[in-house]
Amino acid sequence: KNEVEQSPQNLTAQEGEFITINCSYSVGISALHWLQQHPGGGIVSLFMLSSGKKKHGRLIATINIQEKHSSLHITASHPRDSAVYICAPLRLGGSQGNLIFGKGTKLSVKP
């Protein structure tokens, strides 16, 4: 069983829709990263969070450490949001060498 599960695997939305991507994990963690991988392959770090909620522009990330669950929300989605979104928990007690990665959620936003 994978330690990190993301859902859905693929998501198609219309421009303007509210998007939710979910991440569940089975190990104890101290923090969790959300990454964005562009269609060209480049990877950008969006958030690191260890509790509660963070907001950057139209992106909102939430985490519930006890329930072992995090969500990434995109408000007013736009075609430029089309990318793969990757959840990466940091194992408890680990250095950055203990990041584990989900397989990603591929988002396509249609105009």
Place this chain on the structure above:
Amino acid sequence: NAGVTQTPKFQVLKTGQSMTLQCAQDMNHNSMYWYRQDPGMGLRLIYYSASEGTTDKGEVPNGYNVSRLNKREFSLRLESAAPSQTSVYFCASTMVSTGEETQYFGPGTRLLVL
């Protein structure tokens, strides 16, 4: 700032050949990482270096060696390439600031081993 740079961008090797993937960062980060990404799988850590002069194995180190040449550079070497090493390789470095950790990724190297 160029951020994290990787060379080459693309490489084709024959089984048994050797090569070194180069990575450099100009952000004065202490920690650097090498990952591989395969279709249908998440990123997997090959090796990392928490600071200049130290390296540690990650999840999938077999068939690879690394060198942390200085604070800027972290290279990944394949001594005898195998088709199973066909993958996209990403180098990353980490900035730690007031409890926040941000990973910066290079553009990736696509490696095909025939």
